[in-house]
Amino acid sequence: MTDHDEDKEQVDVDLYDDGSVPEFGFRQAPGAAAVFAAVRGTGPIPTAGLATRRQLRAMGLSPGGHPPVTRITWGKQGRRWAWLYAIELAVPKRIPTLAQELALDKAMAARQTCPLCKRRYYTVLPLKTLGSCLECHDGTPADPSSYSAPLATHQLAA
Numbered sequence: 001m002t003d004h005d006e007d008k009e010q011v012d013v014d015l016y017d018d019g020s021v022p023e024f025g026f027r028q029a030p031g032a033a034a035v036f037a038a039v040r041g042t043g044p045i046p047t048a049g050l051a052t053r054r055q056l057r058a059m060g061l062s063p064g065g066h067p068p069v070t071r072i073t074w075g076k077q078g079r080r081w082a083w084l085y086a087i088e089l090a091v092p093k094r095i096p097t098l099a100q101e102l103a104l105d106k107a108m109a110a111r112q113t114c115p116l117c118k119r120r121y122y123t124v125l126p127l128k129t130l131g132s133c134l135e136c137h138d139g140t141p142a143d144p145s146s147y148s149a150p151l152a153t154h155q156l157a158a
């Protein structure tokens, strides 16, 4: 459904309605063969050429805020058409793994960091029962290899 919503948005903008930009027929755009191969998974993702928003997405890319370069038309009298975007301007559509990693790290940091000495341990602390690490609780020396320096928790976010 989001495909349609985005397409509607683009139609409303209609930047190139004056016809000054050449339009391409289906599969005739520069690099179209490479794009189709990449979308099918039978070829590498091209670094240049033109692709529709849907094709970009299939290749793990998005227009990156850049307006379309031109459009392709197909069907009867070119009634079907789609915007074409420059692949070289496209950006990775999102970075879910890093975002997830950051969210996970944040959640884990809260459970692994002693509120008293600010050291972050590699294991989850008994914060609910003791409220701190063992060393702060009863003086049991903590193994230096079991925690990282207090400021190390920010390394991932930096």
Ligand SMILES: [Zn+2]
Residues within 6 Å of the ligand: 114, 115, 116, 117, 118, 119, 132, 133, 134, 135, 136
């Ligand atoms: Zn502590």
